Amino acid sequence: MTRFVLTKIFHAIITFVLSGIVIFFGVRMLPGDPALAMAGEEATPERLDSIRADLGLDQPLLVQFVKFLGDIVTGDLGESTRTGLAVTEMIATTLPVTLWLSLYAIVVAVIVGITLGMVAERFRGKWPELGSNFLALLGLSVPNFWLGLLAILVLAVTLGWFPASGYVDVLSDPIRGIYYLTLPALILGTSLAAVITRQTRASMIESMGTDYVRMARAKGLSRPRVLLRYGLRNSLIVLVTIIGLQLGGLISGAVVTERIFALPGIGKLTLDAVFSRDYPVIQAVVLVITASYILINLAVDILYSVINPQIRVSEDAS
Amino acid sequence: MSTATGGGVEPSEFVLEVAGLEVSYEHPVLHDVGFTLAPGERLALVGQSGSGKSTTISAVLGLLPGAGHVSSGSVKYRGEDLVHADHQRLQTLRGRSIALVPQDPMASLNPSMRVGDQIADALRTYGMSNSAEVTRNVVRLMTEAGIPDAENRRRSYPHEFSGGMRQRILIAIALSGEPDLIIADEPTSALDVTVQKQILDHLQKLVTERGTSLLFVTHDLGVAGERTDTILVMNEGRVVERGTPQQVLGNPQDEYTKALVKAAPSIAVERDPQQRNPAGAAAQGSRESNDRSAGGDASANVLEVEDLHKVYKLRGRSKEVHALKGVSFSAQRGQTTAVIGESGSGKSTIAKIVLGLEKATSGTVLTGGRNVDATSRAERSILRRFSQPVFQDPFSSLNPMWGIERIIAEPLDVFKVGTRAERKDKVAEVLDQVALPTSMLERRPADLSGGQRQRVAIARALISEPELLICDEAVSALDVLVQEQILDLLRRLQSELGVSCLFITHDLAVVANLADDVVVMKNGEVVEAGATRDVIDRPVAEYTQKLLAAVPGSGLLNA
Numbered sequence: 001m002t003r004f005v006l007t008k009i010f011h012a013i014i015t016f017v018l019s020g021i022v023i024f025f026g027v028r029m030l031p032g033d034p035a036l037a038m039a040g041e042e043a044t045p046e047r048l049d050s051i052r053a054d055l056g057l058d059q060p061l062l063v064q065f066v067k068f069l070g071d072i073v074t075g076d077l078g079e080s081t082r083t084g085l086a087v088t089e090m091i092a093t094t095l096p097v098t099l100w101l102s103l104y105a106i107v108v109a110v111i112v113g114i115t116l117g118m119v120a121e122r123f124r125g126k127w128p129e130l131g132s133n134f135l136a137l138l139g140l141s142v143p144n145f146w147l148g149l150l151a152i153l154v155l156a157v158t159l160g161w162f163p164a165s166g167y168v169d170v171l172s173d174p175i176r177g178i179y180y181l182t183l184p185a186l187i188l189g190t191s192l193a194a195v196i197t198r199q200t201r202a203s204m205i206e207s208m209g210t211d212y213v214r215m216a217r218a219k220g221l222s223r224p225r226v227l228l229r230y231g232l233r234n235s236l237i238v239l240v241t242i243i244g245l246q247l248g249g250l251i252s253g254a255v256v257t258e259r260i261f262a263l264p265g266i267g268k269l270t271l272d273a274v275f276s277r278d279y280p281v282i283q284a285v286v287l288v289i290t291a292s293y294i295l296i297n298l299a300v301d302i303l304y305s306v307i308n309p310q311i312r313v314s315e316d317a318s
Numbered sequence: 319m320s321t322a323t324g325g326g327v328e329p330s331e332f333v334l335e336v337a338g339l340e341v342s343y344e345h346p347v348l349h350d351v352g353f354t355l356a357p358g359e360r361l362a363l364v365g366q367s368g369s370g371k372s373t374t375i376s377a378v379l380g381l382l383p384g385a386g387h388v389s390s391g392s393v394k395y396r397g398e399d400l401v402h403a404d405h406q407r408l409q410t411l412r413g414r415s416i417a418l419v420p421q422d423p424m425a426s427l428n429p430s431m432r433v434g435d436q437i438a439d440a441l442r443t444y445g446m447s448n449s450a451e452v453t454r455n456v457v458r459l460m461t462e463a464g465i466p467d468a469e470n471r472r473r474s475y476p477h478e479f480s481g482g483m484r485q486r487i488l489i490a491i492a493l494s495g496e497p498d499l500i501i502a503d504e505p506t507s508a509l510d511v512t513v514q515k516q517i518l519d520h521l522q523k524l525v526t527e528r529g530t531s532l533l534f535v536t537h538d539l540g541v542a543g544e545r546t547d548t549i550l551v552m553n554e555g556r557v558v559e560r561g562t563p564q565q566v567l568g569n570p571q572d573e574y575t576k577a578l579v580k581a582a583p584s585i586a587v588e589r590d591p592q593q594r595n596p597a598g599a600a601a602q603g604s605r606e607s608n609d610r611s612a613g614g615d616a617s618a619n620v621l622e623v624e625d626l627h628k629v630y631k632l633r634g635r636s637k638e639v640h641a642l643k644g645v646s647f648s649a650q651r652g653q654t655t656a657v658i659g660e661s662g663s664g665k666s667t668i669a670k671i672v673l674g675l676e677k678a679t680s681g682t683v684l685t686g687g688r689n690v691d692a693t694s695r696a697e698r699s700i701l702r703r704f705s706q707p708v709f710q711d712p713f714s715s716l717n718p719m720w721g722i723e724r725i726i727a728e729p730l731d732v733f734k735v736g737t738r739a740e741r742k743d744k745v746a747e748v749l750d751q752v753a754l755p756t757s758m759l760e761r762r763p764a765d766l767s768g769g770q771r772q773r774v775a776i777a778r779a780l781i782s783e784p785e786l787l788i789c790d791e792a793v794s795a796l797d798v799l800v801q802e803q804i805l806d807l808l809r810r811l812q813s814e815l816g817v818s819c820l821f822i823t824h825d826l827a828v829v830a831n832l833a834d835d836v837v838v839m840k841n842g843e844v845v846e847a848g849a850t851r852d853v854i855d856r857p858v859a860e861y862t863q864k865l866l867a868a869v870p871g872s873g874l875l876n877a
Contacts, residue, residue, distance in 0.1 A: 209383075211425040218379055218420070219440045219491060220413030229439070230428050237430065308430055309475040 005302055012298045019290045024068050027283050028061065055081060055279075072287070078280035082273070087284045090269060095288065097265035098254050100170045104181050105189035105250060110243070113193040117200020118232070121208060132197060139194030144253055148187045148260040155183060165262040184261045188253050192246050199242045203235035210234075237308045244300030251289055330397035333357050333499050333531045334378065334416075338391035341370075341377050346389060348373055348555045353548075357498065360525070360532040362542035364578070365552035366797040371535045372421075374552070375501050378533075379418060380408040395499070414444055417497035419521070421504040423484035427476035433487050434460075434472025440494045455494070463490035464520050482513035489521055493528075500525060501533045506541070510660040510824060515868040518545060537798060539582045540869070543567050551575045581802040582827075619684075620786050620818040621649040621672065626681035628667050628842075641667045643842040644681070649835070651785075654812065654819040656833035656850070658826060658865070664842040665822045669790045672820065673707055674698065686785055703733055705820075706779035710791035712771035716763040722774055723759040729782040748777040751814070752807060769800035776807065780815070787819045794825060805832050826869050830854055838862050 035051040036043065052058045056067060071077055077087040120132035156164035162183040170177030207213060208231050216230045255267030266285060273281035334355040341348040348370045355361050363371040376382045378393055380400060393400040395411060403411075412418075420426040428436055437456045446452050453472075460468035463486040476484055485505060492500055502521065506514040522545055525532050536542050542549050543563035551559040551566065551574065559572040570576045628642040642664045649655035659665045670676040672683055674690050683690045686704050688697070706729070709715040716725055723745055730741045746756060752773040763771055772792065779787055789808070793801040805828065811817060821833055829836050829850060836853050838846040838861065846859040857863045 211420055211422055212428045214381060215418065215420050215426040215488070215491075216428070216439075217381055218412055218418035219443065220409050220411070220495065221439060221443050222409065225439075225443075229431065233430050234428065310429060310477050 004305060008298055008301050012294050015294050016291060019294075020069070020072065020287065021065075023283055023286045023290065024065055025061075027279055027286070030277065030282075033277065068283070077284040077287075080273075080278055080281050082276045082278045082281070087280050090281065091266070091284060091288055094264055094266045094269045096170075097167055097263055098251075098258070098267060100177070101181055101184055101188060101254055101257070101263065101265060102247075102250050104178070104185035105192065106243070106247070107189075108185055109189035109192035109196055112189070113196025114200050114232075114239075116193075116197040118204055118227070120197070120201040121204035124205070129201075132201065136194040136197040139190045139197070142190075144187060144191065144256050145260055147190060148184075148257060151183055151187055152260070167263050184257050184263060187260075188250065188257045191253070192243070192250060195242060195246055196239065199239055200235060203238045204231055207231045207234045233307070237304065240300060240304050240307060244297060244304075247296050248293060251293070330394065331356065332394075333359075333396060334533065335394040335397075336374070336378065336392070337394075339374065339377060339388065339393060340390040341373050341382065341386055342389040343384070343386050346555070347386075348377070350391070351552070351555075351557055352391075353550055353557070353560070355499065355531050355533060357531055358529045359548065360534060360546040362534045362536060362546040362549045363552060364536055364539055364542045364549055366537055366578075366799060368554075369552040370555040371552050372503065373555075375418075375503055375533065375535055378501065379412060379416065413440055413495040413497065415495075415497050416499045416501065417492035417495055419485070419488055419492045419500060419502040419505045421507065423481050423488055423505075423509070426488055427484055429476055432473050432475055433479070437472070437487070437491050437494055440491050444495050459490040459494050460487065462493070462524065463487065464516075465490070480513075481509050482517060485509065485517050486520070489517075489524070493524060496528075497530065499531045499533065501535070503535045504537065507537065511826070512660065512864060512868045514541075539567060539578055539798075551578065577799060581799050618650055619648040620651040620686060621655070621820060622682075622684040623647050623668065623672075624682045624684075626668070626671065626683060627679045628664070628671065628676070629679045641842050642671075642678075642681075645839070645842070645844055646681075647837045647844060647847050649786075649818060649820055651818050652812070652816045653834040654808075654821055654832055656821045656823060656829040656836045657839060658823055658829050658836060659839035660824055662841070663839040665839050666790055667842075669707070669788050669820070669822050672786075673705060673788055674701055699733065703729075703782045704784055705786040705788055706782060706784040708772070708775050708779050708787060708789045708792045711795050712768055712775055713763075713795070715775055716771055718763050720762070721759065722761050722763070722766075725763070725774060726759075726777045726781055729778060733782055735782070744781060745777075748781045751780060751811065752777045767800075768796050769803060772796060772800075772804055773807065776804075776811070780811070780817075785818060787817055788822070789819060790822045791824070792821070793828060794823065801828070808832065826854070826865055838865070 033048075035048045035055070035057065049058070056064060059067075075088065077091070079086055080090060083090070116132045116135060120129040123129050151162075152164045156162050163180055166180055168176045168180045170181070208227075213226060213230050216226045221230075254265060255270060257263070258265040258267035259271070266288070269281065270285045272278070273285060332354045334353075336354070337352045339348055339351040340346050351370070351374055353361065363374060365371045373382070373386070376386070377388055378400065380403070382388075388401045391401075395415060400408065400411070427433065431439075434453075434456045437459055438452045441452050441455055446455065456472050457468045460472060465471055465483060465486050471479075476487075479487065489505075505521065506517050509517065518541065524530075532546070534542065534546055539549075543566070546563065549559075549561060549563055549566040550557050551572065553572075553574045559566055559570065559575045566575060567579055570579050624646050626642050626645040627640070630639040630641055645664070645668065647655075647657075657665045657668060667676070671678050672685060672690060677691070685701060688701060688704070690701055692698055692701055726745050726748060727741050730736060730744060735741070736744065745759070749756060749758065754770065754773050754777070758766070758770070758774070763774070766774065775792075776787075787808075792808075793804050796804060808819060808821075809832065812819060821829070823829060833850045835848065836850045837844055838853065838859065840861050846853060846857065846862045853862060854866065857866055
């Protein structure tokens, strides 16, 4: 098991280094000049040169790259060419917003999705299954931004149940913080919930039809016990994989959702940085998103092996 | 726990009484099934798949799938009506009074739960709460079921056990509620024959010690005859015959039972001399001349395997698995050569190497005098046409998305043989050879029965006119009557087409019925080889003797 985890961590580090290279060169291939963006169209060539020298952009690409790597290791991601603030600080203020939002969305999606999926399985061919299928289809096909606008109009403006926008730090005021995030999290979690509903239904139908579930019933176990320990537990193996794959979509979904609800998250930071060719910020943000992606997948891999003992053994053997 | 009678029910002398049982889905599938089971009695329900035996036990357990329901008749446990019992009551009876040993040990344990927990799960449900006591009993039950080192093994997951060991765990679960009725649903049909014997012996011992009644479901008349007091033969949802093993096996009355008894492959049955044919006789002659010329004429051999080794390396580890350790044998043209052994003996590895699906580590394999290790594309194509496979599972070896015609014609497309019209004719021809109607061509595999699918698989193998058919457990997934039909077909094809056959199997009885020569394998080595009759009548190797002794019902059917 330890060996399995160590191997996975090693793989994660290699992936991170490789994506660092891609990010660095990728950003520099974007059309546009940050010096020009900072100084404006009227700037003299001398002014542009001095800005480039300040940013280190006059150095050969390779030198810039080595500096970039060094900065990552020392945790100094430079300063924003747009605001002059330290990039690490900008990320430190925006990242928690996105993390809370995503986490909340996942929790909502998992609870709603698994419940709806299990209801669908339990009442196959009856109206609860039809209802569950309909909701799942709706959740998958209605775009995020439309659903968000609709929710603001109905739930926030007309009914006044939720605030239409704004953010309160979750740690300093948990109740108001969660209250403010509820609507965005519901919207962000919708498509994930739909995917989980469908997957739960399919996996539960499969696992409830297996011989070991029949055996569990023949043992005289109670229905809830059979459902949870024999049915759901084996369905989770598939579910965790699906959820892990969907989390990537959640992050890009967060960019849109943050814009609709005017949340000061990393999505908003990214958009602003791209429009102003703010290299250090773009680099850092993409790096952070990549890192969280890699961490999520690492966590999914490890979780997967905890749920499914067969994976652990075969991976150990290899 | 044994006297779990409900209020106001008259105690019965029978543990289980089934009377006039009719089970329906959209239409009735069981008709008027009735039997009784006294305390300590052992009753066998025998029949093919679809005969209704599994439906009967599902009805007894109240576990009929989907829309299935008891539409008339009664099931009584110690006088208590089970058909109208509520959910709660059935749940209480299951495990504690009526326990199940299921059919497929590979699929009947929760793969994500330690085996000890799965036994403990049952014990806790039956009211044991002290966790030290639960653990103690888990270890006791596992030990009694014949699992060594139970103290440690209870922490293992199902996939870390062999099939036989998993069945022992399921037996431990069945015994954990101290039931007075155990329903064993084909408990060993998925296991090797020697393991099968151990498990059945053990189950029988445990059941006898406890005085538990046993309802034993099987398709194997031999197993039923040896191990039960009463046999009930079922066909198409009805009980067609009942009696003691001696009556049913020795003097069957019903036509269906007669067919079953006759079809039951037994090593006592000699290959019918009348089924021997000109081609076979010619081959026989060539064998004799072969024997005389000591060493033999190479052209008489369709397959020659010489000092074959196969080593599998486990990825990233120094550990190696020797699947084949210097195997040598030959198969004669126009004859059937059987390779017999248990799982893990290396017999399927031979099939893969002969078919060119895997490469040998060392040694040579010649089919029709050509080395299967050929490198050029043209040579490989010739080799592929020379030998064609028929695999074990007709349910998964046919592409479910394709029509039968396309499946059968595929080899012709691959080998680029003939025009469209010629291919169509050829398909009709092989379909006729395997005795399937042309109306089959339009259908898909899902519309066909197991036997029909295996005929399609054989037709596909025949269409490129191979000289050697490699049948890898080609009948072991089939019911006994269907099995007999397919074996007949293979015999007939051999006489009509003169095709040679390498028949890989674990079933000695099938070998006795079909093969001219037999190669007995164990752990990657040949332990004995020779003419089938010689090997069966005068086995030399200890292992062969053990295999012969393990064949269920050999004594009974001989008598």
